[in-house]
Amino acid sequence: MSRRRPAGVRRRQRPLRTRLALAASAAVALVTLGVCTAAFFVIRYEMFHQLDLNLTQSATRLIQEHRGEGPDVLAGECRFLSAPACAQIVPAAPADDPAAPYLLPVSAPVREVAAGERAPYFSNITLFGRPVRMLTTPLGRGRAVQVALRSDTVQRGVRQAAGLLASVGLTGVLVAAGLGYWVARTVLAPVTRLTATAERIAATRDPRHRIELPGPAGGRQDEVTRLAASFNTMLGELEQSVTAQRRLVADASHELRTPLTALRTNAELLARSERLTDAQRDRASGALGRQLREVTGLVNDLIELARDEEPRPLLEEVRPADLAEHAVTTARAHWPAVPFLLDTDPAARPVTRPGVPARLTRLLTNLLDNAAKFSPAGSPVEVGLAVRAAALELTVRDHGPGIAAQDIPYVFDRFYRAEAARALPGSGLGLAMARQIARAHGAELTAEAAPGGGALFRLVFPAEGAGPSAG
The missing domain is CATH 3.30.565.10 (Histidine kinase-like ATPase, C-terminal domain)
Known part of the structure; x- marks a missing residue:
């Protein structure tokens, strides 16, 4: 019984390196398989086309040799022309057939070619337990000539080419997988370092970390390297900002400590004003007012200084x-x-x-x-x-x-x-x-x-x- 994943739980996504490696490998593998498949069909076509050309040449030679002869089975057996082959002449009318039996199968389309009612054509047959490619073409005067060549060697060559191309394709897929992983690892190395640096900064809250950049500073840089360099620049600005903020807070707390202490002292002194003379009370009150103005001015200056830019x-x-x-x-x-x-x-x-x-x-x-x-x-x-x-x-x-x-x-x-x-x-x-x-x-x-x-x-x-x- 299968269990369904809860709606709120999503399948964990593969890392970017793995996805990029798979994508690159799949792209190269598809190209490799496509090229091998196309090469197979081209080789197969060329080999059978060459066989058909041989059949055509043999038929042409027979036509020239037997232009004026009557229906005949050539020697009543297979003869060797340019390759192990059989050839025979077939009339359009079955009544004109020779007494000897035909070696090659004679069907209605063959009679039609002899009668000039059908165009020449190629066909695949089996003769003496072997695959044969046969051409049927008109000879003239109501006759057709059939020429057959063994095609097992061609088919064997096609199978060998298919096996070789399959091996090449499989090797290409494996090489593509290795190259894809290497490319993903190389290209994403700065991103990996950037991620590690960002995670380290998030964990330590210390912006002093930097990403190590490959190659000399003035060398050629790709987009990922420029991203890492920009991230380092941003970290530098962040470090300066954090340092300035910390220094501002430390300096402000130091500067405010003295006037606040004096304010508290004078406030406590005025709280016991019944023990003070009029002159002492006036001096304390005046000092308290000056210190309040000083603190107010300092706070206002800090607020103004904290403004980074003017609204446009x-x-x-x-x-x-x-x-x-x-x-x-x-x-x-x-x-x-x-x-x-x-x-x-x-x-x-x-x-x-x-x-x-x-x-x-x-x-x-x-x-x-x-x-x-x-x-x-x-x-x-x-x-x-x-x-x-x-x-x-x-x-x-x-x-x-x-x-x-x-x-x-x-x-x-x-x-x-x-x-x-x-x-x-x-x-x-x-x-x-x-x-x-x-x-x-x-x-x-x-x-x-x-x-x-x-x-x-x-x-x-x-x-x-x-x-x-x-x-």
């Missing part, structure tokens, strides 16, 4: 010159002790670029706040906007202590602070956020030491038509 519908044509004037005006109100000097090239005033005004304003504000924070009282912050080689360049320079050479590679890292900035307010996220906004708009933000002292930040927008890379 928010893009619009903006004029950087107007944004720079607005940002400088706002900075003058926020930093009254620091003079801000804006120098805009007339050629840069009408220039527009696709972008998000609020985000670009935040970028400029961060640069100006950073410059003002390091500028001594009375020292100006110089802002310049000009068009250079079809690109729009904005510079912000201060006259503070500048940037040490060892700090320049890390200026835009999250939460990084140089030795000179440890005692200054800020979260260490402003410049990181500025670079992220710049790259989202297809621009490049760099930092360098300014000639004569101070720091110089250079924001270069691409030429018109280059556009933002991420919306």
